[in-house]
Amino acid sequence: MNEKVKLPKCLYDALQDYGLPENGNESWPVGTISGLYDSWKESESSILGTYIDGGVEDQWLLIDAIRYGYEAEPEPRWGIKAGHSYLYEPNDKSFGPDEEPFAYDLRERAEEVVARLGFGEVVDLNKEGKDYDSTE
Incomplete structure (x- = not known):
C-alpha cells in the first residue's frame, strides 16, 4: 500500500477547495488533473497553476496525490538545541534533555534567540523526530 503524498499546505488547501478526497484511489488521475486544469484556467488560481504548469515533478506530485491520497506537510517547528538538550522555556533559558522543546513557527x-543566547543551534523539530522524548 502506498503512503499518502505530503503536500505543501497551500496545495493541500487548494485540492480541498476543489473537493478532491484525501484518500485518493481515483481511477483516472489524468482526467481529474485535466478537470483541475480547466477549473484553474476559469478561476485563475495561482496555487494550482504553479503545480499544473510547473515541471514534470510537480505534475507527478499531483497525479500521485490523486492516486494514493494526500495530506498536508507538518507545519514548521523550529527549536533550539545545545548538545543533547533542547530549549523548553523560551524566556528563562531552560534547557533539558527530557523536556518537550519550545517550538518556533519561523x-x-x-535564530534571533540563538544570537541573544550566544550558543546553541536552530534545528527542525519535525526532522529531529521524537529524540527529545526519550528518557534514557
Whole structure:
C-alpha cells in the first residue's frame, strides 16, 4: 500500500477547495488533473497553476496525490538545541534533555534567540523526530 503524498499546505488547501478526497484511489488521475486544469484556467488560481504548469515533478506530485491520497506537510517547528538538550522555556533559558522543546513557527525567530543566547543551534523539530522524548 502506498503512503499518502505530503503536500505543501497551500496545495493541500487548494485540492480541498476543489473537493478532491484525501484518500485518493481515483481511477483516472489524468482526467481529474485535466478537470483541475480547466477549473484553474476559469478561476485563475495561482496555487494550482504553479503545480499544473510547473515541471514534470510537480505534475507527478499531483497525479500521485490523486492516486494514493494526500495530506498536508507538518507545519514548521523550529527549536533550539545545545548538545543533547533542547530549549523548553523560551524566556528563562531552560534547557533539558527530557523536556518537550519550545517550538518556533519561523526559523528567523529561533535564530534571533540563538544570537541573544550566544550558543546553541536552530534545528527542525519535525526532522529531529521524537529524540527529545526519550528518557534514557
